[in-house]
Amino acid sequence: MAHHNIDVQSAFEAVCALFHNLKPREKEKIRANFTCSYIRRGEIIFRDGEVPSGLVCLYKGKVKIFKEGVGGRDQIVRMARPVGFFGYRAMFADENHIATAEALEDSIICTIERDCLLEILKTNANLTFHILKSLATELGFSNNRTITLTQKHIRGRLAESLLFLRDTYGLEDDGQTIKVYLSREDLANLSNMTTSNAIRTLSGLCNESVIDLDGRRIKILDAYRLDRISNLG
Amino acid sequence: MAHHNIDVQSAFEAVCALFHNLKPREKEKIRANFTCSYIRRGEIIFRDGEVPSGLVCLYKGKVKIFKEGVGGRDQIVRMARPVGFFGYRAMFADENHIATAEALEDSIICTIERDCLLEILKTNANLTFHILKSLATELGFSNNRTITLTQKHIRGRLAESLLFLRDTYGLEDDGQTIKVYLSREDLANLSNMTTSNAIRTLSGLCNESVIDLDGRRIKILDAYRLDRISNLG
DNA sequence: ATAAAAATATGCTGTTAAGCATCTACGGTT
DNA sequence: AACCGTAGATGCTTAACAGCATATTTTTAT
Numbered sequence: 001m002a003h004h005n006i007d008v009q010s011a012f013e014a015v016c017a018l019f020h021n022l023k024p025r026e027k028e029k030i031r032a033n034f035t036c037s038y039i040r041r042g043e044i045i046f047r048d049g050e051v052p053s054g055l056v057c058l059y060k061g062k063v064k065i066f067k068e069g070v071g072g073r074d075q076i077v078r079m080a081r082p083v084g085f086f087g088y089r090a091m092f093a094d095e096n097h098i099a100t101a102e103a104l105e106d107s108i109i110c111t112i113e114r115d116c117l118l119e120i121l122k123t124n125a126n127l128t129f130h131i132l133k134s135l136a137t138e139l140g141f142s143n144n145r146t147i148t149l150t151q152k153h154i155r156g157r158l159a160e161s162l163l164f165l166r167d168t169y170g171l172e173d174d175g176q177t178i179k180v181y182l183s184r185e186d187l188a189n190l191s192n193m194t195t196s197n198a199i200r201t202l203s204g205l206c207n208e209s210v211i212d213l214d215g216r217r218i219k220i221l222d223a224y225r226l227d228r229i230s231n232l233g
Numbered sequence: 234m235a236h237h238n239i240d241v242q243s244a245f246e247a248v249c250a251l252f253h254n255l256k257p258r259e260k261e262k263i264r265a266n267f268t269c270s271y272i273r274r275g276e277i278i279f280r281d282g283e284v285p286s287g288l289v290c291l292y293k294g295k296v297k298i299f300k301e302g303v304g305g306r307d308q309i310v311r312m313a314r315p316v317g318f319f320g321y322r323a324m325f326a327d328e329n330h331i332a333t334a335e336a337l338e339d340s341i342i343c344t345i346e347r348d349c350l351l352e353i354l355k356t357n358a359n360l361t362f363h364i365l366k367s368l369a370t371e372l373g374f375s376n377n378r379t380i381t382l383t384q385k386h387i388r389g390r391l392a393e394s395l396l397f398l399r400d401t402y403g404l405e406d407d408g409q410t411i412k413v414y415l416s417r418e419d420l421a422n423l424s425n426m427t428t429s430n431a432i433r434t435l436s437g438l439c440n441e442s443v444i445d446l447d448g449r450r451i452k453i454l455d456a457y458r459l460d461r462i463s464n465l466g
Numbered sequence: 467a468t469a470a471a472a473a474t475a476t477g478c479t480g481t482t483a484a485g486c487a488t489c490t491a492c493g494g495t496t
Numbered sequence: 497a498a499c500c501g502t503a504g505a506t507g508c509t510t511a512a513c514a515g516c517a518t519a520t521t522t523t524t525a526t
């Protein structure tokens with residue numbers, strides 16, 4: 001989108017800061033294969049089935065990564081926050097994407113061209129090891145998530161999602177409001193339930209004064225109880 | 234178990250074959266930090282919460298890796314087959330184990346001491362990249378599995394598990410019998426259902442001549458239909 | 467060989483959450 | 497401001513599956 005001025009150099013520096021132990025020559029190489037683009041809320045960044053073009057980084061905004069399940073019911077598998085990578089799994093596994101990425105708000109994303117990055121990785125063991133570690137951590141999350149989504153009851157799943165969103169995006173200055181505004185449908189798709197049940201369960205938690213609702217603004221009033229609901233409910 | 238003669242050298246060569254691009258010096262180093270042990274059916278190899286001692290490799294036998302869920306209901310997150318690694322996620326993520334590994338039959342496992350391996354990885358980018366790729370692939374599996382376990386119906390989940398077991402352990406010489414003999418409970422824990430429902434659903438598939446049951450022996454009579462049930466049921 | 471324990475089979479009941487349908491509130495467009 | 501479309505709220509009904517009880521078979525230990 002040419003009408004938006006993106007400070008590519010700032011974005012580049014921010015993205016590079018995510019890499020550790022980058023040699024000057026490697027940094028130059030990345031600079032030459034680095035692109036930025038402005039993405040509108042609701043726009044798709046990549047789709048399930050597509051070939052990964054490179055390493056994608058979220059510089060500004062929020063992005064959900066989801067898989068379409070049986071009967072058009074989506075499951076959100078990841079929420080990206082700035083500054084951080086996403087959509088790298090498929091690239092490293094040498095596979096097509098197995099999920100779709102969509103901007104939740106107007107965002108700026110950067111891409112490092114695939115071959116450029118792979119070349120660097122093949123000679124920089126430290127960097128490769130660093131990424132390996134991230135993948136191992138994420139695999140742990142994913143395994144935990146499988147247990148959560150299959151075994152916890154609706155209230156527990158929703159409570160966990162709210163805590164997850166708080167931990168991922170933080171709180172507003174009031175120290176209570178979760179810094180992300182999701183539709184009830186997205187909240188449902190994150191927590192493996194129908195939209196109706198997300199609405200119902202949110203109302204329930206609100207009636208019990210565990211949370212407070214104001215449209216899509218969600219305030220956590222009683223984090224301790226929410227945590228208990230997540231762990232035992 | 235000293236009364237069992239394990240051919241450590243053969244095991245060592247088999248394990249090394251899993252690594253690609255191993256330099257002679259690195260191989261020597263691994264040999265010096267390589268141990269083997271005999272594990273009885275039902276024995277625990279590592280437990281949820283423990284510190285990973287090193288890279289574990291299954292040389293002979295079968296191993297399940299599971300997480301204890303809410304209310305003592307386990308979820309099997311991985312099935313290891315020889316010759317292959319398991320329990321490496323926690324080590325690479327620098328975390329304690331988040332699951333328990335138990336031998337499904339008498340097995341031989343080998344361990345490469347942790348620091349030894351990490352040292353090699355930090356200088357061998359090719360090898361590190363290879364492992365990175367494996368982790369990325371496994372993360373894809375895990376994400377797919379989350380969708381399956383949460384969205385498919387019982388029949389679909391069980392059918393998928395049977396196909397998964399066939400693909401993991403292969404078939405007996407008759408070309409039909411799955412080469413692993415799990416309890417109904419393990420089958421249930423693999424498919425996210427109660428033992429009762431695993432038994433019921435297996436009986437159902439047997440009545441429909443999709444599979445044949447003889448104790449723990451499971452024959453796939455109609456792989457095409459089983460596949461359809463997995464994908465649509 | 468026999469007792470005890472574990473695994474398997476099967477039926478019945480209850481709960482959870484999905485599937486709908488209906489109604490209301492809100493947001494963006496003309 | 498009036499319109500439309502989407503999102504949110506809420507109630508009712510039903511399907512899927514868990515939970516439990518009991519019976520039977522198989523395995524393990526002594």
